[in-house]
Amino acid sequence: MESWKLTLPCTRAEAEILKEDIAPFVLLEPVPVLMTSEIDPAAPDDWQLDIYFEEEPSAATVTMAKQLVPSSADTTPVIIRLDDQDWVAISQEGLAPIREGRFFVHTPIHRDEIPEGALVFEIDAGQAFGTGHHETTAGCLAILDTLKSQGRRYRSIADIGTGTGILAFAAMALWPNAETIASDIDPLAIEVAEQNAAINAVRIGRGSGQVEMLVAAGLAHRRLRARAPYDLLIANILAGPLIELAPIFGNGVAPGGTLVLAGLLDKQADAVASAYRRNRFRLAERLNRGEWSILRLEKRRVRGHRPASRG
Missing domain, CATH: 3.30.70 (Alpha-Beta Plaits)
Structure with a gap:
């Protein structure tokens, strides 16, 4: 060839x-x-x-x-x-499969290496960036796995800056009855995510156990606003946009809900965390992967609101 x-x-x-x-x-x-x-x-x-x-x-x-x-x-x-x-x-x-907790992300050539009992996702090599081979995406998978192990339950999930769709798919696998929405500012990314959904038998739609996909920046789309507030919101983008989105995510996450932020260098983590503390979040976990940090924040609860439940 x-x-x-x-x-x-x-x-x-x-x-x-x-x-x-x-x-x-x-x-x-x-x-x-x-x-x-x-x-x-x-x-x-x-x-x-x-x-x-x-x-x-x-x-x-x-x-x-x-x-x-x-x-x-x-x-x-x-x-x-x-x-x-x-x-x-x-x-x-050269793109070794990624194993994070119960997740196994691989390219087609590694199909014969799938471990028994894993939650498996296949992404073609041409789309490999953002599939878990990058430290931030792998770190998000690790945090999602930990949340499931802690017994967290989520009914409404958003993946902002979904890229190939891998984090939305992972969240759906852990909480299959949730309503999930995935967005990206790049229309090409949504096309790729839809293709990957088909490859991995992920259903696209607006109902429970399905993922709705759309092109949007932040939570600007009417569908994203209509489905808010979210029990779980994931955003693997960049530090600058994350800081700018802090007030918007502050309104878009339900009290007691979880926010997972990634795409930021370790030296940027304090500034990002500070922006979200000013918007009613507390830092619950900071996971370092190489030069990158993944933050798990919890929205402060208010009286009379029922937070995401534990199993």
């Missing part, structure tokens, strides 16, 4: 963004595989983007690649033809 690799330098910040957003490449057929890597530990801000294709990338595709990493605007990409090989399999081999 003919295959090609396009390589561009990028910054560490650009690489981190690409772990959650590979649009518009998700619309290509077949979807190319994007991999980012650190070039030299002595230069931590210098990273590299490699994109694998089944055919030689066109000029338009090269332009799209450069738009993903603006720092490469004046750089000529390196494009090479690879020896005949199954490049999809090779790229998937």
